[in-house]
Amino acid sequence: MIAGGTAESGVAVATSCELPWVEDAGKVAPRDARALSKVFFDQLQVLEEGTPEYQYARNTLIEMNMSLVRFAASRFRNRGSGEMEDVTQVGMIGLIKAIDRFDLSREVEFTSFAVPYIVGEIKRFFRDTTWAVHVPRRLQELRTEIAKAKEHLALQLDRDPTVKELAAHLKLDEDDVIDGIVAANGYTAGSLDMSTNAEDSGQSATVKSRTYADFIGEDDPGMEQIENLHALAPLMDQLDERERLIVSMRFGQELTQAQIGTEIGVSQMQVSRLLNKILAKLRTGMLDEATTA
Template structure:
């Protein structure tokens, strides 16, 4: 592993902040070294201004150093039979980035323990969104592919869609098996909510037809927000004046932690710890009301 202090090599790699090692290839760092270096980078990251080259350097290096966590988690899904491994790793990396952005050293937990659930969660969501809508036996999943090929081949020969009997004869199957396969194939994807509620209507919203989406109810996000605000109001009232001011500056005025620190005359790390404690108090209060 080749590292140099940023003070002596800042000109060679712009954006490396003072006090952090400059790493030539963060992706090649051994997992044990990555764990030790990650604490150093997280500690420095909390002091850096968001959006600056120094902050970007520290964040990107953390991502590269911890990609081994993504590869480890992705390996658990290698035999799922769906999705290319490269896609799985890319999706897992999204989870890693979320974990890095949300990790706080004040939690006093190892980053690996914090990050793996985020990574696995993103991968599971990927499989949930890209695989069969309902559970279908493997033999019927394979039959779906054979049926699709047979339909395409026979339609070209017959100049029309083949019947169940013709498909059965072509594939050397019983008609009941073909029917079962056709029904099971409907589980591969869910029907579109833009389909007409009346099958006799033309397809598409442009036609003016009433779709399934038009007749389905949906949660009112505004009502949920009102309920949350009502539940949060007494909890905010229980905070002291400085805590309410910090919440207002962070989420009302959308100031960065560094800007809040300047306003209050304290360090960005102190602001981070105060926010973590305040939000923890509010979160516990909200959960207690459920």
């Protein structure tokens, strides 16, 4: 145990009763951290949870062993997804879980116990957050197995393996391998603004490159009008001849109510009342048809 004076790492440590006081636990050298951790874990077994002494021991263990998190996180530096700061924070969760579950009676080094917890949390983070489309965990794991099998067989065959060869190597059904390959497409997503042709990057600036967004269909506003007219046709047949004439002049020829009144020999007010009556009848018919559809 390091007590009094200055530790080799340059961190001052003083003994207070049975529990050492570490001024800056984050700067304790890894070798000293291993020795001190045993002392703190030993005391953590007898201290009452929730007391200031217990919190000090637990927090000091966390700070002293942060180097384990940095070591584990560095293995994922080239994954190409996720910020290292986020990965480190997730690794800290694994470290805390390891500290809360560690038992000295297991006679195993804390570092050997903690690293799998830390790595496990980081892998879970990548599994849950880096897929562009959520797929079942079974297919996520299968993607990794297929990728390893492809690499292995490609070296043996000097070509890309077929689905049948992958299935035989992994001892799986071909349908399962196909599901895994399809699911792998959900790992990353391309931009809709990406060119549909890799050679387009060499085109002249005056030539507009076609993107995937150019091929996405849009709702045709005319379709709704066609549907409405199709539904309106049988209702128009239920109108009398004068009512159909008024509708034709108003919405077909786009005549004003005054012009319609002149054509059929009634006042503008009467035309307005007739139109309201006709439209109410058509509207009710349309709503009834929509309800029964």
